[in-house]
Amino acid sequence: MSEGIGARVKRKEDKRFITGKGRYTDDIRMENQAYAAFVRSPHAHARVTGIDRSAAEGMEGVIAVLTGPELVADKIGNLICGWAVSSKDGSGMKMGPWSALATDKVRYAGDAVAVVIAETPAAARLAAEAVAVDYAELPAVVHADRALDPGAPQVHDVAPGNLIYDWEIGNEAATDAAIAGAHHVTRMEITNNRLSPNPMEPRSAVATFDEAEDHYTLYTTSQNPHVARLVLSAFYNVAPEHKLRVIAPDVGGGFGSKIYIYPEEIVCLWASMKTKRSVKWTADRSEAFLTDAHGRDHVSTATMGFDTSGRITGFKVETIANLGAYMSLFSSCVPTYLYATLLSGQYDIANIHCNVKAVYTNTVPVDAYRGAGRPEACYLIERMMETAAREMGMNPADLRRKNFITAFPHQTPVIMAYDAGDFGGNLDKALKAADVAGFAARKAEAARRGKLRGLGYSCYIEACGIAPSAAVGSLGAGVGLWESAEVRVNPVGTIEVLTGSHSHGQGHETTFAQVVADRFGLPIGNVQIVHGDTDKVQFGMGTYGSRSGAVGISAIVKALDKVEAKVKKIAAHVLEAAEADLVIEGGAVKVAGTDRQMAWHEVGLAAYTAHNLPAGMEPGLKEGAFYDPVNFTFPAGAYIAEVEVDPATGVTEVVRFTAADDFGTIINPMIVEGQVHGGVAQGIGQALLEEVVYSDDGQLVTGSFMDYAMPRADDVPFYTIEHNTTVCPNNPLGLKGCGEAGAIGAPPAVINAITDAIGTNDLAMPATPQRVWRAIRAARPAMAAE
Amino acid sequence: MYATTYHRPASVADAAKLLSGHAEAKVLAGGQTLLPTMKQHLAAPSDLIDIRRIPGLQGVSVANGALVIGAATAHADVARNAEVLRHAPALACLAAGIGDPAVRHMGTIGGSVANNDPAADYPSAVLALNATVVTNRREIAADDYFKGMFTTALGADEIITAIRVTPPKRAAYAKFANPASRYALVGVFVAETASGVRVAVTGAGSDGVFRHKGLEAALAASFTPEAVDKVKISADGLLSDIHAGADYRAHLIGVMARRAVAAA
DSSP states (O other), rough: TTTTTOOOOOOOOOOHHTTOOOGGGGGGOOOTOOOEEEEOOOSEEEEEEEOOOOOHHHTTTEEEEHHHHHOOOOOOOOOOOOBOOOOOTTOOOOOOOOOOSSEEEEETHHHHEEEEESHHHHHHHHHHHHHHEEEEEEEOOOOOTTTTTTTTSSOTTTTTEEEEEEEEEEOOOHHHHHHTOSSEEEEEEEEEEBOOOOOSSEEEEEEEETTTEEEEEEEOOSSSSSHHHHHHTTTTOOOOGGGGEOOOBBOOTTTTTTTSHHHHHHHHHHHHHTSOOEEEOOOOOHHHHHHSSOOOOEEEEEEEEEESOOOEEEEEEEEEEEESSSTTTTTGTOOOOOOOTTTTBOOSSSEEEEEEEEEOOOOOOOOOTTTHHHHHHHHHHHHHHHHHHHHHHOOHHHHHHHHHSSSSSOOOOOOOOOOEHHHHHHHHHHHHHHHHHHHHHHHHHHHHHTTTTEEEEEEEEEEEOOOHHHHHHTTTHHHOOOOOEEEEETTTTEEEEESSOSSSSOOOOHHHHHHHHHHOOOGGGGGEEEOTTTTTTTTOOSSSSSSIIIIIIIIHHHHHHHHHHHHHHHHHHTOOOOOGGEEETTTTETTTTTEEEEHHHHHHHHHHHHHSSSOOOOOOEEEEEOOOOOOOOOOOEEEEEEEEEEEETEEEEEEEEEEEEESSOOOHHHHHHHHHHHHHHHHHHHIIIIIBBOOSOOOSSSOSTTOOOOOGGGGGGGGGEEEOOOOOTTTTTBOOOOOOOOHHHHHHHHHHHHHHTOSSSSSSSSSOEEEEEHHHHHHHHEEEEE | OOOOEOOOSHHHHHHHHHHOOTTEEESSOOOOTHHHHHHTTOOOOSSSEOOOTTTSSSSEEEEETTTEEEEEEEEHHHOOOOOHHHHHHHHHHHTTTSSOHHHHTTBBBBHHHHHHHHTOHHHHHHHTTTOOEEEEOOOEEEHHHHEEEEEESSSOOOOEEEEOOOSSEEEEEEEHHHHHHHHHHHEEEEETOOOOOOOOEEESSTTTSEEOOHHHHHHHHOOOOHHHHTOOOEEEEEEOOSOOHHHHHHHHHHHHHHHHHHHH
16 A cells, blocks of 8 residues: 555655754743753863852853752762673672762763853853863873773772673683684784764753642653653652653654763753753754763674684684763663674574673763664674685685575574574675676776775674563663553544654654554554653653664554454444454455445544443543564675775775665665665764774864764765565564664675775774775885875 | 954955954954854954955956955855956866855855965965965065964954965866865965966975975976876975874875876
8 A cells, every 4th residue: 555564655754854843852942941051071080179160150141050069969869871781700880970960070071060050051151161170180091992901090989990891691612612623713803983973963951840840841852751751760869750751852863872861961950940940951063072972982802713614613702892981871781782692693603702891981971872782793793704705715705605594593602593584685686786796897997097996795684673671681681672552543533653662863753654554544644653752652662773663663563453453343343243254444444245334433433432332342442552572683684885995095985885685574665765875874984984082181082073074975875775575573564673774784894895995904994095095005015105 | 152242344444443453353254264263162352353245355356467366255256256267277176175065155265364274275275376465554475474374474453355366377286185174184286387386285284384395396397297206205294183194194295296287
């Protein structure tokens, strides 16, 4: 059907977005609202020895200047990490205290020590500059692989040596033995570069304390308003849940950075109570660079053993993961349960072992960012496979094929059990669409122009649809990861779906409506999706980890099942037919093989007038469901990047990018293509352009777009997108998810292509022109002299 | 932005009077450097003296065979101006590559030359073309004008009114852009002028734009890309930052010079 599953329906929400009528948190104006500006530490590491706010308090328009000790005295709790990860020796992770406003110590440049509340944003900002803070500077440590050095500056007293946990997965002895006995061993040292998420909309919060009701309302740029309410209530002691309403209106991109509840939201809520005014804060881009959780930042050593026919015998990884100055909400699981559990890749590997040491440094906290652990795993494996192929003189596609998992379900040695896939099929489609057969001729033609062409592969797999609650609970998660839905059929037949998912760019108002439209044959204009308000939707876990399809939609389908059951009971009664003879199609309930039917709106009316319902049936037509997934889902694909490198300058042009993805069932191909475009662009950004750089003393050097290079339209090619579908066997519609695949699969494809072009495996991300030029010189001095 | 007082004088003389009357005043043309700096609280001029609309400061004319470009002429206008395209197309090309369209429709040649950002494009053109900086008080030869990073020969109350360019025999500009800011990591302007071959490099020098005597000598002998290859370009005195080390910049100077010569 033209608006159902599989249809390229234009997005319903776009009307307000592209006409400037989106309603973002910064657009929210509360009566008589005041504005917050934060006083932030210029030092990466220092003791706070005094704060003099007298000058600031006397400035025009200033309502209050508030500090950490007052926050603590009002019993506002420290920020927490909600996933308990233990070390090998059984000890728990070392979670250092994180107060929303620093009290005795600041631990990264940007750490907030005070907040000014004023009548205008300008007045707040001016007064913030007038708050005089005395710091006793301390030496700082910024790099992941220096944090563990003996004598390194200690970020938290509770974490000696800056070690948060020393975690492992897999069988070390068996893996060591498998590698020791291997015919060929490939070894690489690989860094996954630190990134800043940079959603188009910076973070914002508007907090209002209603003194008459002792009730708080928070507008926030959140991917998960219910989680925000839970955490603000249970851990940060802002208010009991029933006295706290959290609303995430339109949110302009998140990529993970808006999952967490940051100091700013907590402080705005508390300040609203202190000043009895609504308090509004919106970051500018500089503040976003300085305070939004960063992503990635792993330093790893990887070793892979192969037998004589090229089959992997063992894979061993040691990783140091930089979590920054404080443990952010999900941070602990990203380099462990979302990372190491994907180290089997698409390959049948009997022995895997991974050790991860997470460390504190005097930098912005690091947490999940598009892909969250899976890009780090994929980058490792796919660079190893390509490099190993070159070392063994094998075609990189053939080496992968030799090792593909072909029988499903497949239990890996690292917890994940893959449900379904067709890795060979993905690769076949990619090879054809990328015209790999014609590459040699294109390479020769490029050489005549003085350019180096290269081809690179990436056969990625990821775990999405996070997650089965009991499973993650057993691994230390503090929450369950189910999803909720309530389907309300209104008396005149329109439908509202209340979902615990939250759209911050994914197009849920359209795709969720397509599912309902498909089920009952209704126009999607009759279906309204409601999300983002804890007063409207009872509870939900939010949107991240590509879960809204597999988990969010599955909850909707369960609720639709219940609605369908009741509809059929009502119609059977009214039409005096057997339920088994009824079908719902074209917006009506029909007795199969006859022309007897009840229009959809008649069913709704019947349910709510209750004049003629089956005996014992309650009036109304509203059904809810909670869906707890039984497994992760496993989108997978084959990406092929073709690049052209200018040896004179080191500039890389991505001339072709082919993606053959298996996302299971696809609801809206246009939206899915958009997700792939965006994800691949972010992946190319990581591979070629983006890197957060700190000076050795902890100053953020890449603090603006002058130095942090985001991909632009002319940095990326038109993509060739293919699909190969194996439905997910574990959820009603067979959905796997698609939002993060591009960011996961693209970086190794690009780097593999560049290293193929320039003839060396020694290249780090981002492969800036300078890096590539140096790599060429190191490998082939004569080539680079031009 | 801190509080400031905005003025829109009707003449250069009025503008100069305002400048000398307020010690912390700044001239505002396109604002493409000044306004972001003010927004970041890194500059706090007490007064802004907007000269962009003063009659006579915008537009291109030809006088005695020389191009006279008004100081308040936007980059986009230089890029498409018929006289510039006829007499010094390399200059039009350079202007077309500054920043992005939004920047090009506000930023001005006078602003760029007065600011002398070490990564700006125009200083290399002014220096290589041996242009004259015309102010409200005097005329300054290019070789006497650029004094170092963000430093020029301009006096406290001096306002650039025009840049005068004698059309070169041939010229071209090749720029290697910083992938983030798209400013010049290295920009080389090569010109064969009445007084000989001049090569000016921007983006690379730790003291701002400079002439490369070695390249000038080689190209004077043989104005060919091959002549550039024989010149050893030193990394001494070149900038090093996270985007490019001094040695890479030295290498790029050679590459961009070669490309400019090939295009001239």
